[in-house]
Amino acid sequence: MAGPIFQALPGFRDFTPRECAVRNYLFQTWRSVARRCGYVEYETPILEDTGLYLKKSGGELSSQLFRFEDQGGRDVTLRPEVTASLARLVAQHQRDFPKPLKWFEIGQCFRYEKPQKGRGREFHQFNVDILGEVGPSADAELIALAIETMHAFGFVAGDFVVRISDRAAWIDFAAAHGIPEEAIPEFLGIIDKIEREKPEILAEKLAKFSLTLVSVRAFIADPANASAAYLAIYEDLSARGFGDCVELDLSIVRGLAYYTGVVFEVFDAKKSMRAVAGGGRYDTLISTLSEGACDMPATGFAMGDYVIRNLIEETAHTAKQLEVWLQRNAAACDVYLVLADEAQRPAALQLVTQLRRSGISADLPLGTPKVAKQFQNAEKLGARFALVIGSEYPELKLKNLSSRLEESGQAATAATWLRNRLLEPDGPLLA
Amino acid sequence: MAGPIFQALPGFRDFTPRECAVRNYLFQTWRSVARRCGYVEYETPILEDTGLYLKKSGGELSSQLFRFEDQGGRDVTLRPEVTASLARLVAQHQRDFPKPLKWFEIGQCFRYEKPQKGRGREFHQFNVDILGEVGPSADAELIALAIETMHAFGFVAGDFVVRISDRAAWIDFAAAHGIPEEAIPEFLGIIDKIEREKPEILAEKLAKFSLTLVSVRAFIADPANASAAYLAIYEDLSARGFGDCVELDLSIVRGLAYYTGVVFEVFDAKKSMRAVAGGGRYDTLISTLSEGACDMPATGFAMGDYVIRNLIEETAHTAKQLEVWLQRNAAACDVYLVLADEAQRPAALQLVTQLRRSGISADLPLGTPKVAKQFQNAEKLGARFALVIGSEYPELKLKNLSSRLEESGQAATAATWLRNRLLEPDGPLLA
Numbered sequence A, B: 001m002a003g004p005i006f007q008a009l010p011g012f013r014d015f016t017p018r019e020c021a022v023r024n025y026l027f028q029t030w031r032s033v034a035r036r037c038g039y040v041e042y043e044t045p046i047l048e049d050t051g052l053y054l055k056k057s058g059g060e061l062s063s064q065l066f067r068f069e070d071q072g073g074r075d076v077t078l079r080p081e082v083t084a085s086l087a088r089l090v091a092q093h094q095r096d097f098p099k100p101l102k103w104f105e106i107g108q109c110f111r112y113e114k115p116q117k118g119r120g121r122e123f124h125q126f127n128v129d130i131l132g133e134v135g136p137s138a139d140a141e142l143i144a145l146a147i148e149t150m151h152a153f154g155f156v157a158g159d160f161v162v163r164i165s166d167r168a169a170w171i172d173f174a175a176a177h178g179i180p181e182e183a184i185p186e187f188l189g190i191i192d193k194i195e196r197e198k199p200e201i202l203a204e205k206l207a208k209f210s211l212t213l214v215s216v217r218a219f220i221a222d223p224a225n226a227s228a229a230y231l232a233i234y235e236d237l238s239a240r241g242f243g244d245c246v247e248l249d250l251s252i253v254r255g256l257a258y259y260t261g262v263v264f265e266v267f268d269a270k271k272s273m274r275a276v277a278g279g280g281r282y283d284t285l286i287s288t289l290s291e292g293a294c295d296m297p298a299t300g301f302a303m304g305d306y307v308i309r310n311l312i313e314e315t316a317h318t319a320k321q322l323e324v325w326l327q328r329n330a331a332a333c334d335v336y337l338v339l340a341d342e343a344q345r346p347a348a349l350q351l352v353t354q355l356r357r358s359g360i361s362a363d364l365p366l367g368t369p370k371v372a373k374q375f376q377n378a379e380k381l382g383a384r385f386a387l388v389i390g391s392e393y394p395e396l397k398l399k400n401l402s403s404r405l406e407e408s409g410q411a412a413t414a415a416t417w418l419r420n421r422l423l424e425p426d427g428p429l430l431a
Helices: A017-036 A051-057 A082-098 A136-153 A167-176 A181-192 A199-207 A213-221 A228-239 A283-291 A305-314 A316-329 A342-357 A370-378 A411-423 B018-037 B051-057 B085-097 B135-151 B167-176 B181-190 B197-205 B211-219 B227-238 B286-288 B306-313 B316-329 B342-359 B371-380 B413-423
Strands: A047-049 A066-069 A075-078 A100-112 A122-132 A160-166 A247-250 A261-267 A275-281 A298-304 A335-339 A385-389 A395-400 A404-410 B047-049 B065-071 B074-080 B103-112 B122-131 B160-166 B246-247 B263-266 B276-282 B298-304 B336-340 B385-389 B395-400 B408-411
Touching: A017 A047, A017 A122, A017 A136, A017 A305, A017 A316, A051 A075, A051 A082, A051 A283, A051 A395, A066 B065, A066 B167, A075 A122, A075 B286, A082 A100, A082 A122, A082 A298, A122 B286, A136 A160, A136 A228, A136 A261, A136 A275, A160 A167, A160 A199, A160 A228, A167 A181, A167 A261, A167 B276, A181 A199, A199 A213, A199 B385, A213 B298, A228 A247, A228 A261, A247 B263, A298 A305, A298 B336, A305 A316, A305 B085, A335 A342, A335 A370, A335 B074, A335 B276, A342 A385, A342 A411, A342 B227, A370 A385, A385 A411, A385 B065, A395 B160, A404 A411, B018 B122, B018 B135, B018 B306, B051 B074, B051 B085, B051 B197, B085 B103, B085 B122, B085 B286, B103 B211, B122 B306, B135 B160, B135 B227, B135 B263, B135 B276, B135 B298, B160 B167, B160 B227, B167 B181, B167 B263, B181 B197, B197 B211, B263 B298, B263 B316, B276 B306, B298 B306, B298 B371, B306 B316, B336 B342, B336 B371, B342 B385, B342 B413, B408 B413
Parallel strands: A160 A247, A335 A385, B160 B246, B336 B385
Antiparallel strands: A047 A075, A066 A075, A100 A122, A122 A298, A160 A261, A261 A275, A275 A298, A385 A395, A395 A404, B047 B074, B065 B074, B103 B122, B122 B298, B160 B263, B263 B276, B276 B298, B385 B395, B395 B408
């Protein structure tokens, strides 16, 4: 047999209904946590002027861009990240909102990378930013949201840890060790690789700054080197009851050039090298992108959908929570009308309309399959109840498809009857 | 002052928080109607192999494509529509789902057109399809969803009408008038323009088939020419109580070549030429796109976000429903903690965490603004209540920001207290 001739592009995902339901679980959780923490949602275009990204990253991402010329001759790019667009949007609308702005976005980004487990050429990202507040209370509020998000997925202290650092500590270190300001990005680039690069290569690079790997590691290991901002953040998060979710880790500086202060990453505690989310302060980026038209301190983080989903599915209690949610939310319908007598189709159509109008997810056969086949379909669709309409109409029979218990009722009151049954999901159905 | 240097591309939208909330209103309504009617959600990639679109449309859309070569040398395109991807997905997974499949998707599409009111270069579309059922009950079920969607936005019979036609009626007409099968697409192309083209041009084109404009218009005007499928659909929808929302209109054939039978459009009744949604049967497309690997009858429709949003905002009762929804769903938070004594910040942090954990959208100042400024911010953020924490802590003061009434309560029971108040949105707050 010939197969389908077209397939999704490498690194791009088709979301079949179950996959789409898992995606919706992530999106709904992200959205609901952000909203109860007082963040409002925005969205920016998926396609932008390429210059927006080249200006921001200094070319770091440019080799991974889906970049092309549109029909109008514009140099355009599928967004590799959202912060540049956010900066543009905030610069345009800076007077319209009271500060600080607490904004979030859930959207798709695109990077031309080698597809592998846990990484595609497209991914969804939860982007959260606080803009217009320079103090560490904003960083703490942001990190609190990252922690609340992990909790909302069912993770508990011990499953994950937020490692917090501050570039300010390294800038002080650099000043104390005679590293000139213009060399600080290069120096931070070495620190960024301290967990991954071979010691002899690190030592060689540090020697250029008259530093040893031992002295740098000693600086990282000493809690006395925590910045004032870190201490304020720790105190704030402790007051919220989140003190056991965070720790100081000065080895974190994050790769991108635009971070200016506190940076952090959320790690899976079991596989300690896997970052679930990360972010930090970028107090100068909005000014840079707006050529000084808007000067706004900012702190933000992003969480991608690939790693968090894998972690949820690999952790027993979070996987269980997802499964329970899918049972409730991924069924095609809750009530399936079994048409035992085709002559009653007009009544069934009227009834299904009533149920739907009252908010019940209800369906019925479109063709004329046999009754046994209709019950099979009801189960395949994940329905909790089959509502049988036959020659006894307006008397109906309701069957609980898991307990197999049955009861009778009247069509005129079916909506209320069914609503009550759906509100008692685990209780026994009267026979 | 220099303005921001980057802007969104022409025809692309930034969604500021209010715009994003309106978008979410559309998405949430679409999703909730589809789910209660027994449809499941899927999603396909935004970027696809260009061949998928060229094969489907016969080149009709090819001048409007955002098409480029990716870094791997692939000819790729930002999707102009979703049906081609759906066909691919269903062909790949045809054995995994009981038929009929009732699937929906909410996603963005891209067409390089001249941006104008009611049309951009990107738009969101609600796509709904029923696959694997050839009978008119599937078309009726699909049209019922279109009607339920209009009702969910607050439109009533009289605000809109679904005009239904059937290409089968025209194919019979063509056979009776000696039009050869291979000329039928050309003939349908003439009918498609019958409301828009000049009569003399139509007459000239019809003369080629030995037809007159009068005879064709007479065919359209005669209800006796309704197809058997139309009559079955009308009967089905009437049983659901939707008879007054639909009418026969044989002048509708829809432009795209792949429609094979029943077609329909949802029209704004006041501006009768504005189509809000449209669709129809495409029984051969999935077979074509899969080179015969999957032969699946199908019927589907799409509703874009531009026209429906304009119609909602221009219609008094639907605009009112949107405003009420925005008041409830677009506020940054429901409860704003006013910190009257900075020494109580740790208590405020603990309290805001408790409120959020109990599902209440709550926020607090990150800096140290004066109390009057905090109240102003609470109002700007759309909060319904200000919860004042001062030196009397753990006693708190709650102020209803619309009625200005105040009451006192205890921090230990604040979550329950606030939940109760939020559940009585319109009732008086005890002074």
